[in-house]
Amino acid sequence: MKNIVVLILLICMVSCQTKAKKDEIKKPNILLIVVDDQGYADFSPFKNHDKSISTPNITRLGNSGTVFTQAYVTAPVCSPSRAGMLTGKNQFRWDKPASWGPGLPDSVKTIAEYLKDAGYETARIGKNDLGRNFHKNNVREYPLNHGYDEFLGFSAHAHDYWLNSQDIKDRTPDPYGTSALLGPLMHNMGEKSYDQGYLTDILTDESVEYIKRKRDKPFFLTLSYNAVHHLIHQVPKKYLDKYNVKEIPNYDPDSLVAFKKHKPGSYSAYYDKYSRVGAIQHEDLRKYYLANLNCLDDNIGRVLDALKTQKLVENTVVVFLSDNGGSPLTGANNSPLTGGKYSLWEGGIRVPLAISWPNVIDAGKVETHYVCATDILPTLTNFAGVTLTDSAIDGINLLKPEANRLLVWKWQKTWAVRKGDWKLTNAKENHWKSEPSAQYIAPIVDNMELKLFNIAKDPGERNDLASQHLEKVKALEAAYKNWINLNVRK
DSSP states (O other): OHHHHHHHHHHHHHHHHHHHHHHHHHSOEEEEEEESSOOGGGOTTSTTOOTTOOOHHHHHHHHTSEEESSEEOSOSSHHHHHHHHHHTSOGGGTOTTOOSOOOOOTTSOOHHHHHHHTTOEEEEEEEEOOSSSTTOSSSTTSGGGTTOSEEEEEESSEEOSSOBSHHHHHHOSOSBOSSEEOSOEEETTEEEOBSSOOHHHHHHHHHHHHHHSOOSSOEEEEEEOOTTSSOTTOOOHHHHHHTTOOOOOOOOTTSOOOOTTSOTTOHHHHHHHHSSBTTBOHHHHHHHHHHHHHHHHHHHHHHHHHHHHTTOGGGEEEEEEESSSOOTTTTOOOTTSSOOTTSSSHHHHEEOEEEEOTTTSOTTEEEOSOEEGGGHHHHHHHHTTOOOOOTTOOOOOTTSOOTTOEEEEEETTEEEEEETTEEEEOOOOOOOSSOSOTTOOOOSOOSSSOEEEETTTOTTOOOOOGGGOHHHHHHHHHHHHHHHHHHSOO
8 A cells, every 4th residue: 555655656746747847848938039229110010111121031020920010118228228128117217317327236137037037048149238337247237147048249339240359359449438349249258259250140140059959948038139220331242232332441450540539540439430420421321221121131030940940930939129219320210200219209219019929929910009118028927927026017918008008208308208199208309410311300399398299190299289288288297207206216
């Protein structure tokens, strides 16, 4: 009798272990693709996209799932926006100045940490930018210290597309500029040098290899491209030829490319020269952007093909979004939205977003209710079977949008609030002394007065209705201030 009891217990243990293993395998793999500064109209899954773009693979991705026509990020620039999508929280909860560099407090848990705790292998490939502690691997902002098992990429605003070797770093007076850098990529607790290759291709190659890896656990891969961020002219020649623009010589530390206050040969001088309209004029600027975007699309296609080759499509959630609106300095097109990156106009905070998971998420659906990048964390953790214990998460389930939801933004001295069809803002951004690019749509006003727009009817924010709806102005302003008073650290 005793032996029979022991045998039954052993059978139960084996059965439970087998069930646990099966349950773990059933969790979907997750691929989060973040692109940099893509224009709203440059997203081909949208019906009214700019017809000059060539992005069949982004179209393919969008068609496989649901696309969102009113998706917002939490800030109009990369560092705070990425903090918001990484944590599911408005980053100005802890970043009271609403700055470029919110950082990542120890007390705020990330999506990678949630998924790692749930048994996922986690990796980040590409750009890592939370606005503080650049180029360091012993800080909270470094991916290995906020939930990622592996990291290959750079920790800064930007990186040269072509110059990724140790040799170029050794020969450059300022390889760690404040806004951009060149040289080897950070790789876990060391570096990895590439003597040849284009950065978008490199990030794709490494991601494909990661996807091909044999594993017993589900994976969470964040693939964070720096395309289509500056330097926008740096594109392989076949794409330049396609759009009939010339090659511009890469930075060379032995040449005298300095100007004004920069010392001879500095990378900062080269980066500054080509990250603004002037050295490249309007018509060519758009062509360089289109070439860069076309190259990015081909690489996204390679990643999607890798999922198909490895027979992972059916059990992989793919999320695609841009970190903020298209930049007025690269030729990105945000039409019909006003403004772009750097502002709380719709063009700065409304971005392309799509999510795909065959047989679970509706394919070919266009969701017109507004959502937010903070929704990505609760949505993906829900797919993974994770229960969130933090009551201060600002996101909700992407697949269950709320029509009258309150969204708030704070960016430096400007702020905005949206509820239902209405948006109130004190945005005044139009700080360009001359037209930054031919695609840029300037705001209709340039002052700090409160402005009210019916976004459902007027997504381009061309008709200020504040004087006609004073009670709506008061209600939205009160809702914004109340949220800030309750949620922002004193």
